[in-house]
Amino acid sequence: MRDMFEKPPGGPYLLSHSAGLLPKAARGDFETHFFTPWTANPGESWPLWIDAIDNFRTALAGLLGGRMADYCPQPNVSAALFALLSGLSLEKGRDRIVMSVQAFPSLGFVAQQAERLGFRFEILEGDPADIATWEAAMAPDVAVIVAMHVHSNTSVVSPVAEIASLARARGIFSIVDVAQSAGILSIDAMAWQADALIGSCLKWLCGGPGAGFLWCPHDLKPLNVGWFSHENPFEFNIRDFRYAPDARRFWGGTPSVAPYVLATTGIRTISDIGVETILRHNRALIAQIDPPDRSGKGGTLCYKPMDIEKTMTALTAAGCRFDRRGETLRLSFHIYNTEQDADIVARCLA
Structure with missing residues (x-):
């Protein structure tokens, strides 16, 4: 192999x-699904490129579980986290974001800046592998829990299904980062019952840089929208924005295509093995x-x-x-x- x-x-x-x-198959797939639509039919490439990105979403659903419609491409996990946070409506007296001190620092940076949206950020000390650490942190004022499935600097695994269950019982929105686990540990988005997953194809999925993603089955209304967040991106009516009926609402403006074409080959290769x-x-x-x-x-x-x-x-x-x-x-x-x-x-x- x-x-x-x-x-x-x-x-x-x-x-x-x-x-x-x-x-190795990524070279040929990239030629077929990225360059050929561009060179063979200049100016009319978008339908084929959108099909290629749908292939990316389908491949993720096949590997990680859930519906293809609930996956949306993102440039990286930081962008994915902000997109999710921007779509949440804060309740009075419930505004804290909690994540472990061992979380990927970039996500902490996002959470810090989310204070401008009305959140408060708290860094959780203690062992992230111990469910008691998370349970003690889930106070009534917590709005969001962000948990790493695998922590990058220790390789410690968090009990994400149990974390999600506790959060759900307390009305807390749970987000799981699978960047360090997708492709090496089994993941079942539906079985975990977290509210959202965020991840990257760069690492164990062998998909190259620039192909992040989020999975969210909830009808959130993110702030960072663009024409590809629209129900019909090619309608072009500046007076009428309608969120896409699925996770594409998180997409934003003109998307990159190349990273997702490369990443699809990586995901399929890992799935086949x-x-x-x-x-x-x-x-x-x-x-x-x-x-x-x-x-x-x-x-x-x-x-x-x-x-x-x-x-x-x-x-x-x-x-x-x-x-x-x-x-x-x-x-x-x-x-x-x-x-x-x-x-x-x-x-x-x-």
């Missing part, structure tokens, strides 16, 4: 938590390095060596591509990694 991907030369590629490798197959392979390779139980962890091995500089020097000399967050090394094994890759990493860490 590793031969299905554009693998760079050199040593082990261990950055799938940051940017997954594109499938199977998330469970990828996870088993990931766990088997990590077991060559770090035998402890991986339950409650995502796909990234977050490793704290005794001498981080010496360990980084060894990994770099072996040609490994990895990254560092503070005193932690982040090493991710995808389906395109091999037992030999794991052996190299094990020797370097030793």
Whole structure:
């Protein structure tokens, strides 16, 4: 299966938590679904491009669950979060947004600026894997809970279904970020019963940059609209805006097309291989390095060596591509990694 991907030369590629490798099929699909509509029928490309983006939405629904109509392309998770927050109507005495201190910082930046919409932002201390941490935070004045399914700097998994259940019982809108889990852990949007998901195709979905998304089955009315948020984008009546009847209402103005064409190939490739197959392979390779139980962890091995500089020097000399967050090394094994890759990493860490 590793031969299905554009693998760079050199040593082990261990950055799938940051940017997954594109499938080789993406080149041909990009030519077919992006360039050909543009060159073969100049000026009349939009119907074919919209079909291509619908293919993206359909692929997401097939992998993550729910209806295609409830998915909307977004440039990134930050834009997706703001779109959702801007569509919420605040109730008197209920205005706080809560997320873990371990959340992706970009989402915290969005929540801070959402105070201009009337929200108050609170950073939640404590273990995000412990449901008691979340339950204690769900006070009557909380409007929104934002939970990471997998935390990027620790690989800790939050109990998102339980979080969503508690939030739902208290009338709190729940948003789950699946950027670090989609493609490596099983996700079922309908079973979780969260109010919304946000994510990116850049990482384990091997879809390249610029292809974010949101899933929201609720009839919110976002502020950041444009002609592609319209029920009929090609109506062109400045006096009459009507929200699209599905999640396309979150779309905004003239959309990018290329990122979603690339990402569709990545999503379909991951779906064809199977998330469970990828996870088993990931766990088997990590077991060559770090035998402890991986339950409650995502796909990234977050490793704290005794001498981080010496360990980084060894990994770099072996040609490994990895990254560092503070005193932690982040090493991710995808389906395109091999037992030999794991052996190299094990020797370097030793």
